[in-house]
Amino acid sequence: MYDTSDIRKGLKVLMDGNPYNIVEFQFVKPGKGAAFTRTKFKNLLTGAVVERNIRSGEKLEPANVDQREMQFLYKDAGDLVFMDQTNYEQVTVSAELIGESVDLMKDNLPVTVLFFNERPVDVSLPTFVFLEVTASEPGVKGDTSGNVQKPATVETGATVGVPLFIRVGDTIKIDTRTHEYVERVNKTI
Amino acid sequence: MRGRVLAIDGDDVIVRCELSDERIPRRVLDRANPGDLVSVEREIDGTLASPIRIYDGPPYPGPGTEVARLPRARMSALWHRAKALAAVRAYFAGEGFLEVETPLLVPSPGLEIHLDAVRAGDGYLITSPEYQMKRLLAGGFERIYQVCKCFRGNEHGPHHSGEFTMIEWYRAYASLDRIIADTERLVAAVFAALGSTLIDVTPPWPQKTVRDAMREWAGVEVIGDEPASDLIAKVRAAGIEVDDHAAWDDAFFAAFLARVEPKIASLTRPLILRDWPAPLAALARRRDDDPLTALRFEAYLGGIELANAFDELVDPVEQRARFEDDLRIRRARGRAEYPVDDKLIAALAEGLPPSAGIALGFDRLVMVATGARSIDQVLTFTADEL
Numbered sequence: 001m002y003d004t005s006d007i008r009k010g011l012k013v014l015m016d017g018n019p020y021n022i023v024e025f026q027f028v029k030p031g032k033g034a035a036f037t038r039t040k041f042k043n044l045l046t047g048a049v050v051e052r053n054i055r056s057g058e059k060l061e062p063a064n065v066d067q068r069e070m071q072f073l074y075k076d077a078g079d080l081v082f083m084d085q086t087n088y089e090q091v092t093v094s095a096e097l098i099g100e101s102v103d104l105m106k107d108n109l110p111v112t113v114l115f116f117n118e119r120p121v122d123v124s125l126p127t128f129v130f131l132e133v134t135a136s137e138p139g140v141k142g143d144t145s146g147n148v149q150k151p152a153t154v155e156t157g158a159t160v161g162v163p164l165f166i167r168v169g170d171t172i173k174i175d176t177r178t179h180e181y182v183e184r185v186n187k188t189i
Numbered sequence: 190m191r192g193r194v195l196a197i198d199g200d201d202v203i204v205r206c207e208l209s210d211e212r213i214p215r216r217v218l219d220r221a222n223p224g225d226l227v228s229v230e231r232e233i234d235g236t237l238a239s240p241i242r243i244y245d246g247p248p249y250p251g252p253g254t255e256v257a258r259l260p261r262a263r264m265s266a267l268w269h270r271a272k273a274l275a276a277v278r279a280y281f282a283g284e285g286f287l288e289v290e291t292p293l294l295v296p297s298p299g300l301e302i303h304l305d306a307v308r309a310g311d312g313y314l315i316t317s318p319e320y321q322m323k324r325l326l327a328g329g330f331e332r333i334y335q336v337c338k339c340f341r342g343n344e345h346g347p348h349h350s351g352e353f354t355m356i357e358w359y360r361a362y363a364s365l366d367r368i369i370a371d372t373e374r375l376v377a378a379v380f381a382a383l384g385s386t387l388i389d390v391t392p393p394w395p396q397k398t399v400r401d402a403m404r405e406w407a408g409v410e411v412i413g414d415e416p417a418s419d420l421i422a423k424v425r426a427a428g429i430e431v432d433d434h435a436a437w438d439d440a441f442f443a444a445f446l447a448r449v450e451p452k453i454a455s456l457t458r459p460l461i462l463r464d465w466p467a468p469l470a471a472l473a474r475r476r477d478d479d480p481l482t483a484l485r486f487e488a489y490l491g492g493i494e495l496a497n498a499f500d501e502l503v504d505p506v507e508q509r510a511r512f513e514d515d516l517r518i519r520r521a522r523g524r525a526e527y528p529v530d531d532k533l534i535a536a537l538a539e540g541l542p543p544s545a546g547i548a549l550g551f552d553r554l555v556m557v558a559t560g561a562r563s564i565d566q567v568l569t570f571t572a573d574e575l
Protein backbone atom coordinates (compact mmCIF):
# COMPACT_ATOMS: atom_id res chain seq x y z
CA MET A 1 0.00 0.00 0.00
CA TYR A 2 1.12 3.54 -0.67
CA ASP A 3 0.62 6.44 1.70
CA THR A 4 0.61 10.17 0.94
CA SER A 5 4.38 10.45 1.15
CA ASP A 6 4.65 7.99 -1.77
CA ILE A 7 2.50 10.17 -4.01
CA ARG A 8 4.40 11.33 -7.07
CA LYS A 9 3.70 11.88 -10.73
CA GLY A 10 3.51 8.59 -12.57
CA LEU A 11 2.50 6.46 -9.57
CA LYS A 12 0.01 3.79 -10.68
CA VAL A 13 -2.79 3.07 -8.26
CA LEU A 14 -5.96 1.04 -8.26
CA MET A 15 -9.24 2.76 -7.34
CA ASP A 16 -12.65 1.12 -7.72
CA GLY A 17 -11.02 -1.59 -9.82
CA ASN A 18 -9.52 0.83 -12.34
CA PRO A 19 -5.84 1.61 -12.82
CA TYR A 20 -4.98 5.27 -12.41
CA ASN A 21 -1.84 7.24 -13.07
CA ILE A 22 -1.14 10.19 -10.78
CA VAL A 23 -0.69 13.17 -13.08
CA GLU A 24 -0.62 16.06 -10.64
CA PHE A 25 -0.52 16.52 -6.91
CA GLN A 26 -0.20 19.30 -4.42
CA PHE A 27 0.43 19.18 -0.71
CA VAL A 28 -2.13 21.32 1.11
CA LYS A 29 -2.13 22.19 4.77
CA PRO A 30 -4.02 25.04 6.35
CA GLY A 31 -2.11 26.48 9.32
CA LYS A 32 -4.12 24.73 12.01
CA GLY A 33 -5.87 22.16 9.86
CA ALA A 34 -5.21 18.65 8.63
CA ALA A 35 -2.78 18.06 5.77
CA PHE A 36 -3.87 16.35 2.60
CA THR A 37 -2.63 15.87 -0.91
CA ARG A 38 -4.88 17.26 -3.62
CA THR A 39 -4.29 14.64 -6.27
CA LYS A 40 -5.32 14.31 -9.90
CA PHE A 41 -5.66 10.75 -11.13
CA LYS A 42 -5.89 9.85 -14.78
CA ASN A 43 -7.80 6.71 -15.55
CA LEU A 44 -5.42 4.62 -17.65
CA LEU A 45 -8.30 3.00 -19.51
CA THR A 46 -10.58 5.94 -20.25
CA GLY A 47 -8.22 8.89 -19.89
CA ALA A 48 -10.72 10.59 -17.57
CA VAL A 49 -9.10 12.71 -14.87
CA VAL A 50 -10.54 12.77 -11.37
CA GLU A 51 -9.41 14.88 -8.44
CA ARG A 52 -9.40 13.52 -4.91
CA ASN A 53 -8.01 14.80 -1.66
CA ILE A 54 -5.88 12.11 -0.04
CA ARG A 55 -5.53 12.77 3.67
CA SER A 56 -2.26 12.16 5.45
CA GLY A 57 -2.51 8.63 6.81
CA GLU A 58 -4.84 7.42 4.07
CA LYS A 59 -3.64 4.47 1.94
CA LEU A 60 -3.66 3.91 -1.80
CA GLU A 61 -3.62 0.50 -3.43
CA PRO A 62 -0.90 -0.12 -6.02
CA ALA A 63 -2.27 -1.04 -9.45
CA ASN A 64 -1.13 -4.39 -10.73
CA VAL A 65 0.24 -3.31 -14.04
CA ASP A 66 3.08 -4.61 -16.15
CA GLN A 67 5.71 -2.44 -17.79
CA ARG A 68 7.55 -3.73 -20.83
CA GLU A 69 10.45 -2.24 -22.75
CA MET A 70 9.54 -2.16 -26.41
CA GLN A 71 10.70 -0.62 -29.63
CA PHE A 72 8.68 1.59 -31.95
CA LEU A 73 8.36 -0.03 -35.37
CA TYR A 74 6.07 2.08 -37.53
CA LYS A 75 2.91 4.15 -37.76
CA ASP A 76 -0.14 2.63 -39.39
CA ALA A 77 -2.89 5.20 -39.89
CA GLY A 78 -3.86 6.28 -36.36
CA ASP A 79 -2.09 3.35 -34.75
CA LEU A 80 1.49 2.74 -33.66
CA VAL A 81 3.13 -0.65 -33.72
CA PHE A 82 5.68 -1.67 -31.11
CA MET A 83 7.77 -4.80 -30.68
CA ASP A 84 9.08 -6.54 -27.61
CA GLN A 85 12.64 -7.39 -28.59
CA THR A 86 12.91 -10.25 -26.14
CA ASN A 87 10.15 -12.31 -27.79
CA TYR A 88 9.41 -10.35 -31.02
CA GLU A 89 5.81 -9.95 -29.93
CA GLN A 90 4.10 -6.96 -31.50
CA VAL A 91 1.42 -4.74 -30.07
CA THR A 92 -0.68 -2.04 -31.68
CA VAL A 93 -1.52 1.08 -29.74
CA SER A 94 -3.74 4.02 -30.63
CA ALA A 95 -1.73 7.20 -31.25
CA GLU A 96 -4.13 9.00 -28.89
CA LEU A 97 -2.56 7.18 -25.95
CA ILE A 98 0.68 9.02 -26.55
CA GLY A 99 -0.70 12.48 -27.13
CA GLU A 100 1.29 15.28 -28.68
CA SER A 101 4.65 13.52 -28.22
CA VAL A 102 3.71 11.19 -31.04
CA ASP A 103 5.33 13.55 -33.53
CA LEU A 104 8.69 13.13 -31.74
CA MET A 105 8.77 9.37 -32.35
CA LYS A 106 11.36 8.03 -34.72
CA ASP A 107 11.59 4.41 -35.89
CA ASN A 108 13.37 2.12 -33.40
CA LEU A 109 12.71 4.51 -30.49
CA PRO A 110 12.85 2.54 -27.23
CA VAL A 111 9.70 3.07 -25.13
CA THR A 112 8.02 1.59 -22.08
CA VAL A 113 4.57 0.16 -22.69
CA LEU A 114 2.26 -0.23 -19.75
CA PHE A 115 -0.10 -3.20 -19.69
CA PHE A 116 -3.15 -3.56 -17.48
CA ASN A 117 -4.87 -6.93 -17.71
CA GLU A 118 -2.71 -7.76 -20.75
CA ARG A 119 -3.89 -4.63 -22.56
CA PRO A 120 -1.46 -1.87 -23.55
CA VAL A 121 -2.77 1.22 -21.80
CA ASP A 122 0.14 3.67 -21.77
CA VAL A 123 3.37 4.36 -23.62
CA SER A 124 6.24 6.28 -21.97
CA LEU A 125 8.81 7.87 -24.22
CA PRO A 126 12.41 8.45 -23.16
CA THR A 127 12.72 11.87 -21.52
CA PHE A 128 14.92 13.09 -24.35
CA VAL A 129 14.99 12.33 -28.05
CA PHE A 130 17.67 13.36 -30.54
CA LEU A 131 16.35 14.49 -33.89
CA GLU A 132 17.78 16.13 -36.98
CA VAL A 133 16.51 19.53 -38.12
CA THR A 134 15.09 19.27 -41.64
CA ALA A 135 13.77 22.79 -42.11
CA SER A 136 14.28 26.12 -40.40
CA GLU A 137 14.66 29.72 -41.57
CA PRO A 138 18.13 31.18 -40.98
CA GLY A 139 18.25 33.31 -37.83
CA VAL A 140 17.94 37.08 -38.22
CA LYS A 141 21.30 38.73 -37.54
CA GLY A 142 21.50 41.16 -34.70
CA ASP A 143 18.52 39.86 -32.82
CA THR A 144 20.50 37.83 -30.31
CA SER A 145 19.18 39.27 -27.06
CA GLY A 146 17.61 36.99 -24.51
CA ASN A 147 15.97 33.76 -25.47
CA VAL A 148 14.80 34.61 -28.96
CA GLN A 149 13.61 31.48 -30.75
CA LYS A 150 12.52 30.48 -34.21
CA PRO A 151 10.53 27.45 -35.33
CA ALA A 152 12.33 24.40 -36.70
CA THR A 153 10.95 21.22 -38.22
CA VAL A 154 12.64 17.96 -37.30
CA GLU A 155 12.85 14.67 -39.17
CA THR A 156 9.71 13.26 -37.55
CA GLY A 157 7.68 16.27 -38.64
CA ALA A 158 7.41 17.95 -35.25
CA THR A 159 7.93 21.70 -34.97
CA VAL A 160 9.85 23.03 -31.96
CA GLY A 161 11.18 26.44 -30.99
CA VAL A 162 14.98 26.59 -31.27
CA PRO A 163 17.66 29.26 -30.75
CA LEU A 164 18.61 31.31 -33.82
CA PHE A 165 21.95 29.56 -34.35
CA ILE A 166 20.36 26.20 -35.17
CA ARG A 167 20.66 25.23 -38.84
CA VAL A 168 19.25 22.53 -41.09
CA GLY A 169 21.25 19.36 -40.53
CA ASP A 170 21.91 20.02 -36.84
CA THR A 171 20.88 17.33 -34.40
CA ILE A 172 18.99 18.68 -31.40
CA LYS A 173 17.93 17.25 -28.06
CA ILE A 174 14.21 17.61 -27.27
CA ASP A 175 12.44 17.05 -23.97
CA THR A 176 9.46 14.81 -24.71
CA ARG A 177 7.63 15.92 -21.56
CA THR A 178 7.56 19.58 -22.55
CA HIS A 179 8.09 19.30 -26.31
CA GLU A 180 10.90 21.83 -25.86
CA TYR A 181 14.38 22.20 -27.32
CA VAL A 182 17.14 21.43 -24.80
CA GLU A 183 20.45 21.77 -26.65
CA ARG A 184 22.33 21.19 -29.86
CA VAL A 185 24.17 17.89 -29.96
CA ASN A 186 27.50 17.43 -31.69
CA LYS A 187 27.34 14.69 -34.22
CA THR A 188 29.61 11.76 -33.65
CA ILE A 189 31.28 10.84 -36.91
CA MET B 190 46.86 39.31 -6.22
CA ARG B 191 44.67 36.36 -6.99
CA GLY B 192 41.43 35.87 -8.78
CA ARG B 193 39.44 34.20 -11.51
CA VAL B 194 40.01 34.85 -15.21
CA LEU B 195 36.76 36.28 -16.57
CA ALA B 196 37.76 36.88 -20.17
CA ILE B 197 40.59 37.52 -22.59
CA ASP B 198 40.18 40.98 -24.13
CA GLY B 199 42.72 41.75 -26.87
CA ASP B 200 46.12 42.02 -25.19
CA ASP B 201 44.63 41.93 -21.71
CA VAL B 202 43.33 39.24 -19.44
CA ILE B 203 40.50 40.39 -17.20
CA VAL B 204 40.77 38.89 -13.75
CA ARG B 205 38.16 39.20 -11.00
CA CYS B 206 40.09 39.88 -7.81
CA GLU B 207 38.96 40.49 -4.27
CA LEU B 208 38.09 44.16 -4.66
CA SER B 209 37.93 44.83 -8.37
CA ASP B 210 38.37 43.37 -11.82
CA GLU B 211 42.01 43.83 -12.98
CA ARG B 212 43.40 43.99 -16.50
CA ILE B 213 46.63 42.05 -16.71
CA PRO B 214 48.77 41.99 -19.87
CA ARG B 215 48.36 38.75 -21.71
CA ARG B 216 52.13 38.21 -21.89
CA VAL B 217 52.10 37.80 -18.09
CA LEU B 218 49.15 35.42 -18.09
CA ASP B 219 49.77 33.75 -21.41
CA ARG B 220 48.60 30.32 -20.35
CA ALA B 221 45.38 31.44 -18.69
CA ASN B 222 41.95 30.57 -20.01
CA PRO B 223 38.61 32.00 -18.91
CA GLY B 224 37.56 30.35 -15.70
CA ASP B 225 41.07 29.62 -14.40
CA LEU B 226 41.98 30.57 -10.87
CA VAL B 227 45.26 32.50 -11.04
CA SER B 228 47.67 34.28 -8.77
CA VAL B 229 50.08 37.02 -9.86
CA GLU B 230 52.91 38.51 -7.83
CA ARG B 231 53.63 42.23 -8.12
CA GLU B 232 57.26 43.38 -8.06
CA ILE B 233 58.38 46.27 -5.84
CA ASP B 234 58.50 48.60 -8.85
CA GLY B 235 54.87 47.83 -9.62
CA THR B 236 55.45 45.62 -12.64
CA LEU B 237 53.84 42.25 -12.72
CA ALA B 238 56.05 39.24 -12.31
CA SER B 239 55.95 36.32 -14.61
CA PRO B 240 55.49 33.42 -14.50
CA ILE B 241 52.29 33.33 -12.56
CA ARG B 242 50.66 30.39 -11.00
CA ILE B 243 47.60 28.80 -12.48
CA TYR B 244 45.88 26.53 -9.99
CA ASP B 245 45.64 22.92 -10.99
CA GLY B 246 42.24 21.41 -11.15
CA PRO B 247 39.33 20.68 -13.38
CA PRO B 248 38.08 23.44 -15.68
CA TYR B 249 35.88 26.16 -14.23
CA PRO B 250 32.41 24.76 -13.80
CA GLY B 251 30.26 26.11 -16.60
CA PRO B 252 26.69 27.18 -15.93
CA GLY B 253 25.42 23.80 -17.12
CA THR B 254 27.36 21.76 -14.58
CA GLU B 255 25.73 20.48 -11.44
CA VAL B 256 28.05 22.29 -9.01
CA ALA B 257 27.39 25.65 -10.62
CA ARG B 258 23.82 25.19 -11.81
CA LEU B 259 22.16 24.81 -8.41
CA PRO B 260 23.75 27.74 -6.60
CA ARG B 261 23.57 30.00 -9.65
CA ALA B 262 19.88 29.43 -10.14
CA ARG B 263 19.40 30.68 -6.58
CA MET B 264 21.83 33.56 -6.67
CA SER B 265 19.20 36.30 -6.88
CA ALA B 266 16.98 34.50 -4.38
CA LEU B 267 19.82 34.38 -1.85
CA TRP B 268 20.50 38.09 -2.27
CA HIS B 269 16.80 38.75 -1.74
CA ARG B 270 16.77 36.62 1.39
CA ALA B 271 19.77 38.43 2.82
CA LYS B 272 18.32 41.88 2.09
CA ALA B 273 14.94 40.89 3.50
CA LEU B 274 16.57 39.53 6.65
CA ALA B 275 18.53 42.75 7.14
CA ALA B 276 15.25 44.71 6.82
CA VAL B 277 13.59 42.41 9.38
CA ARG B 278 16.41 42.91 11.90
CA ALA B 279 16.42 46.66 11.31
CA TYR B 280 12.67 46.78 11.96
CA PHE B 281 12.92 44.96 15.27
CA ALA B 282 15.96 46.93 16.36
CA GLY B 283 13.97 50.12 15.72
CA GLU B 284 11.13 48.80 17.89
CA GLY B 285 13.44 47.99 20.80
CA PHE B 286 13.22 44.21 20.46
CA LEU B 287 15.83 41.79 21.74
CA GLU B 288 16.85 39.11 19.28
CA VAL B 289 16.96 35.71 20.99
CA GLU B 290 18.00 32.21 20.04
CA THR B 291 16.22 29.34 21.74
CA PRO B 292 17.15 25.65 21.26
CA LEU B 293 16.11 23.83 18.10
CA LEU B 294 16.47 20.44 19.77
CA VAL B 295 13.90 19.99 22.55
CA PRO B 296 12.33 17.17 24.56
CA SER B 297 8.74 18.39 23.95
CA PRO B 298 7.84 19.69 20.51
CA GLY B 299 4.50 21.31 19.76
CA LEU B 300 1.47 19.13 20.44
CA GLU B 301 -0.63 20.65 17.70
CA ILE B 302 -2.86 17.93 16.31
CA HIS B 303 -1.91 18.39 12.68
CA LEU B 304 1.85 18.73 13.01
CA ASP B 305 4.47 15.99 13.02
CA ALA B 306 7.76 16.71 14.75
CA VAL B 307 11.03 15.33 13.41
CA ARG B 308 12.90 13.06 15.83
CA ALA B 309 16.48 13.97 16.63
CA GLY B 310 18.51 11.96 19.09
CA ASP B 311 16.57 11.69 22.34
CA GLY B 312 14.32 14.59 21.49
CA TYR B 313 12.72 16.42 18.63
CA LEU B 314 13.44 19.37 16.39
CA ILE B 315 11.13 22.28 17.13
CA THR B 316 8.04 22.82 15.01
CA SER B 317 8.05 26.39 16.34
CA PRO B 318 10.09 28.21 19.02
CA GLU B 319 6.91 29.17 20.88
CA TYR B 320 7.30 27.27 24.16
CA GLN B 321 10.78 28.49 25.00
CA MET B 322 10.02 32.04 23.88
CA LYS B 323 7.02 32.10 26.22
CA ARG B 324 9.30 31.05 29.07
CA LEU B 325 11.46 34.06 28.26
CA LEU B 326 8.33 36.25 28.32
CA ALA B 327 7.43 34.86 31.72
CA GLY B 328 10.98 35.57 32.83
CA GLY B 329 10.61 39.29 32.13
CA PHE B 330 11.72 39.67 28.52
CA GLU B 331 9.01 41.94 27.16
CA ARG B 332 9.82 42.39 23.48
CA ILE B 333 11.61 39.46 21.89
CA TYR B 334 11.97 38.14 18.39
CA GLN B 335 13.72 35.22 16.80
CA VAL B 336 14.64 34.14 13.30
CA CYS B 337 15.14 30.39 13.31
CA LYS B 338 14.71 27.16 11.44
CA CYS B 339 11.65 25.05 12.23
CA PHE B 340 11.07 21.47 11.16
CA ARG B 341 7.86 19.66 10.32
CA GLY B 342 7.60 16.06 9.25
CA ASN B 343 5.85 15.07 6.01
CA GLU B 344 5.35 18.59 4.74
CA HIS B 345 6.47 19.36 1.24
CA GLY B 346 4.64 21.34 -1.38
CA PRO B 347 4.65 24.64 -3.23
CA HIS B 348 4.14 26.49 0.07
CA HIS B 349 5.71 23.97 2.43
CA SER B 350 9.21 22.79 3.13
CA GLY B 351 10.01 20.32 5.92
CA GLU B 352 12.72 22.72 7.09
CA PHE B 353 11.90 26.42 6.88
CA THR B 354 12.70 29.76 8.43
CA MET B 355 10.32 31.31 10.92
CA ILE B 356 10.23 34.83 12.29
CA GLU B 357 8.51 34.77 15.64
CA TRP B 358 7.97 37.71 17.95
CA TYR B 359 6.15 38.58 21.17
CA ARG B 360 5.11 41.77 22.88
CA ALA B 361 4.21 41.61 26.55
CA TYR B 362 1.18 43.69 27.60
CA ALA B 363 0.32 44.38 23.95
CA SER B 364 -2.89 43.51 22.12
CA LEU B 365 -3.32 41.75 18.79
CA ASP B 366 -3.80 45.11 17.08
CA ARG B 367 -0.24 45.98 17.95
CA ILE B 368 0.95 42.74 16.33
CA ILE B 369 -1.15 43.49 13.24
CA ALA B 370 0.61 46.86 12.98
CA ASP B 371 4.00 45.14 13.38
CA THR B 372 3.16 42.66 10.63
CA GLU B 373 2.02 45.36 8.22
CA ARG B 374 5.07 47.53 8.80
CA LEU B 375 7.53 44.61 8.76
CA VAL B 376 6.17 43.33 5.46
CA ALA B 377 6.17 46.86 4.01
CA ALA B 378 9.81 47.27 5.11
CA VAL B 379 10.81 44.01 3.42
CA PHE B 380 8.98 44.92 0.21
CA ALA B 381 10.72 48.30 0.23
CA ALA B 382 14.13 46.69 0.83
CA LEU B 383 13.56 44.36 -2.12
CA GLY B 384 12.06 47.10 -4.28
CA SER B 385 9.01 44.91 -4.73
CA THR B 386 5.78 46.42 -5.98
CA LEU B 387 4.05 43.13 -6.78
CA ILE B 388 1.44 43.72 -4.09
CA ASP B 389 0.26 46.93 -2.48
CA VAL B 390 1.30 46.28 1.12
CA THR B 391 0.76 49.81 2.40
CA PRO B 392 -0.59 49.70 5.96
CA PRO B 393 -3.24 49.38 7.20
CA TRP B 394 -4.41 46.17 5.58
CA PRO B 395 -8.06 45.19 5.15
CA GLN B 396 -9.42 43.01 7.94
CA LYS B 397 -12.23 40.50 8.10
CA THR B 398 -13.53 38.17 10.76
CA VAL B 399 -13.48 34.45 10.02
CA ARG B 400 -17.25 34.22 10.55
CA ASP B 401 -17.89 37.02 8.04
CA ALA B 402 -15.53 35.43 5.51
CA MET B 403 -17.21 32.03 5.91
CA ARG B 404 -20.68 33.55 5.64
CA GLU B 405 -19.98 35.85 2.67
CA TRP B 406 -17.57 33.73 0.68
CA ALA B 407 -18.52 30.15 1.55
CA GLY B 408 -22.16 30.57 2.47
CA VAL B 409 -21.60 28.81 5.79
CA GLU B 410 -22.73 30.25 9.12
CA VAL B 411 -20.17 29.12 11.70
CA ILE B 412 -21.10 29.36 15.36
CA GLY B 413 -18.26 27.54 17.12
CA ASP B 414 -20.05 25.22 19.56
CA GLU B 415 -22.29 23.36 17.12
CA PRO B 416 -21.69 19.60 16.87
CA ALA B 417 -19.56 18.46 13.91
CA SER B 418 -22.66 16.90 12.31
CA ASP B 419 -24.40 20.32 12.25
CA LEU B 420 -21.41 21.99 10.64
CA ILE B 421 -21.14 19.17 8.09
CA ALA B 422 -24.80 19.72 7.20
CA LYS B 423 -24.24 23.49 6.79
CA VAL B 424 -21.17 22.93 4.62
CA ARG B 425 -23.05 20.47 2.43
CA ALA B 426 -26.01 22.84 2.16
CA ALA B 427 -23.52 25.33 0.67
CA GLY B 428 -22.70 22.76 -2.01
CA ILE B 429 -19.31 21.72 -0.66
CA GLU B 430 -18.31 18.08 -0.36
CA VAL B 431 -17.34 16.80 3.06
CA ASP B 432 -16.91 13.37 4.62
CA ASP B 433 -19.65 11.88 6.83
CA HIS B 434 -17.14 11.27 9.60
CA ALA B 435 -15.36 14.59 9.34
CA ALA B 436 -14.35 16.24 12.58
CA TRP B 437 -15.50 19.82 13.25
CA ASP B 438 -12.24 21.33 12.04
CA ASP B 439 -12.16 19.14 8.93
CA ALA B 440 -15.65 20.30 7.97
CA PHE B 441 -14.59 23.90 8.59
CA PHE B 442 -11.48 23.59 6.43
CA ALA B 443 -13.35 21.81 3.63
CA ALA B 444 -15.41 25.00 3.19
CA PHE B 445 -12.51 27.32 3.99
CA LEU B 446 -10.22 25.77 1.35
CA ALA B 447 -12.95 25.41 -1.26
CA ARG B 448 -14.31 28.95 -1.07
CA VAL B 449 -12.50 31.27 1.32
CA GLU B 450 -8.86 30.72 0.30
CA PRO B 451 -9.56 31.08 -3.45
CA LYS B 452 -11.44 34.31 -2.68
CA ILE B 453 -8.51 35.61 -0.61
CA ALA B 454 -6.16 34.70 -3.45
CA SER B 455 -8.20 36.88 -5.81
CA LEU B 456 -7.84 39.99 -3.62
CA THR B 457 -5.30 42.58 -4.66
CA ARG B 458 -4.45 43.56 -1.08
CA PRO B 459 -3.19 41.51 1.86
CA LEU B 460 -5.83 40.43 4.38
CA ILE B 461 -5.96 40.10 8.15
CA LEU B 462 -8.38 37.29 8.92
CA ARG B 463 -9.27 37.58 12.61
CA ASP B 464 -11.52 36.27 15.38
CA TRP B 465 -11.27 32.53 14.79
CA PRO B 466 -14.00 30.22 16.12
CA ALA B 467 -13.06 28.71 19.47
CA PRO B 468 -12.40 25.15 18.18
CA LEU B 469 -9.54 26.67 16.17
CA ALA B 470 -8.15 28.67 19.07
CA ALA B 471 -4.91 26.64 19.28
CA LEU B 472 -2.92 28.61 21.88
CA ALA B 473 -5.01 31.75 21.70
CA ARG B 474 -7.05 33.24 24.51
CA ARG B 475 -10.82 33.36 24.09
CA ARG B 476 -12.57 36.69 24.10
CA ASP B 477 -13.84 37.63 27.55
CA ASP B 478 -17.10 38.88 26.06
CA ASP B 479 -17.50 35.98 23.62
CA PRO B 480 -16.04 32.61 24.61
CA LEU B 481 -16.89 31.16 21.18
CA THR B 482 -14.30 33.42 19.59
CA ALA B 483 -10.54 33.16 19.95
CA LEU B 484 -8.23 36.16 19.80
CA ARG B 485 -6.28 34.89 16.86
CA PHE B 486 -5.53 36.24 13.40
CA GLU B 487 -3.87 35.03 10.24
CA ALA B 488 -2.22 37.36 7.76
CA TYR B 489 -2.63 36.49 4.08
CA LEU B 490 -0.27 37.90 1.49
CA GLY B 491 -0.62 37.15 -2.20
CA GLY B 492 -3.24 34.54 -1.33
CA ILE B 493 -0.78 32.66 0.87
CA GLU B 494 -1.09 32.25 4.62
CA LEU B 495 1.91 34.21 5.86
CA ALA B 496 1.53 34.46 9.60
CA ASN B 497 -0.51 33.30 12.55
CA ALA B 498 -0.92 35.31 15.73
CA PHE B 499 -2.46 34.84 19.15
CA ASP B 500 -3.39 36.93 22.07
CA GLU B 501 -1.59 34.33 24.10
CA LEU B 502 -3.29 31.90 26.40
CA VAL B 503 -1.74 32.59 29.81
CA ASP B 504 -3.94 30.41 32.02
CA PRO B 505 -1.89 27.35 33.09
CA VAL B 506 -4.98 25.29 33.91
CA GLU B 507 -6.58 25.85 30.52
CA GLN B 508 -3.20 25.37 28.82
CA ARG B 509 -2.78 21.96 30.43
CA ALA B 510 -6.35 21.02 29.55
CA ARG B 511 -5.78 21.96 25.89
CA PHE B 512 -2.53 19.97 25.79
CA GLU B 513 -4.32 16.93 27.23
CA ASP B 514 -7.10 17.38 24.66
CA ASP B 515 -4.54 17.55 21.86
CA LEU B 516 -2.82 14.44 23.17
CA ARG B 517 -6.10 12.57 23.42
CA ILE B 518 -6.95 13.48 19.81
CA ARG B 519 -3.44 12.56 18.64
CA ARG B 520 -3.79 9.18 20.32
CA ALA B 521 -7.26 8.61 18.83
CA ARG B 522 -5.99 9.43 15.35
CA GLY B 523 -2.92 7.23 15.70
CA ARG B 524 -0.45 10.11 15.58
CA ALA B 525 2.82 10.26 17.49
CA GLU B 526 2.40 11.33 21.12
CA TYR B 527 4.84 13.86 22.50
CA PRO B 528 5.48 14.68 26.13
CA VAL B 529 3.70 17.73 27.57
CA ASP B 530 6.13 20.60 28.22
CA ASP B 531 5.76 20.85 32.00
CA LYS B 532 8.25 23.69 32.18
CA LEU B 533 6.04 25.80 29.95
CA ILE B 534 3.03 25.07 32.19
CA ALA B 535 5.16 25.96 35.23
CA ALA B 536 6.18 29.25 33.60
CA LEU B 537 2.51 30.03 32.95
CA ALA B 538 1.70 29.21 36.57
CA GLU B 539 4.41 31.58 37.78
CA GLY B 540 2.97 34.31 35.60
CA LEU B 541 3.09 34.83 31.87
CA PRO B 542 2.19 38.48 31.33
CA PRO B 543 -0.73 39.13 29.01
CA SER B 544 1.05 39.05 25.66
CA ALA B 545 0.51 38.87 21.97
CA GLY B 546 2.76 36.98 19.59
CA ILE B 547 3.05 35.81 16.03
CA ALA B 548 4.89 33.38 13.80
CA LEU B 549 5.61 34.49 10.25
CA GLY B 550 7.02 32.33 7.46
CA PHE B 551 10.10 34.09 6.19
CA ASP B 552 10.50 31.92 3.08
CA ARG B 553 6.91 32.63 2.09
CA LEU B 554 7.44 36.36 2.59
CA VAL B 555 10.46 36.32 0.25
CA MET B 556 8.54 34.10 -2.14
CA VAL B 557 5.58 36.47 -2.43
CA ALA B 558 7.76 39.60 -2.52
CA THR B 559 9.82 38.21 -5.42
CA GLY B 560 6.95 36.57 -7.30
CA ALA B 561 8.34 33.05 -6.86
CA ARG B 562 5.74 30.38 -7.55
CA SER B 563 7.17 27.80 -5.20
CA ILE B 564 8.99 27.90 -1.89
CA ASP B 565 11.73 25.79 -3.50
CA GLN B 566 12.71 28.80 -5.59
CA VAL B 567 13.75 30.79 -2.53
CA LEU B 568 15.58 28.03 -0.61
CA THR B 569 19.35 27.66 -0.84
CA PHE B 570 19.02 23.94 -1.42
CA THR B 571 15.77 22.02 -1.53
CA ALA B 572 15.34 18.66 0.18
CA ASP B 573 15.53 16.96 -3.22
CA GLU B 574 18.90 18.54 -3.94
CA LEU B 575 20.61 17.18 -0.83
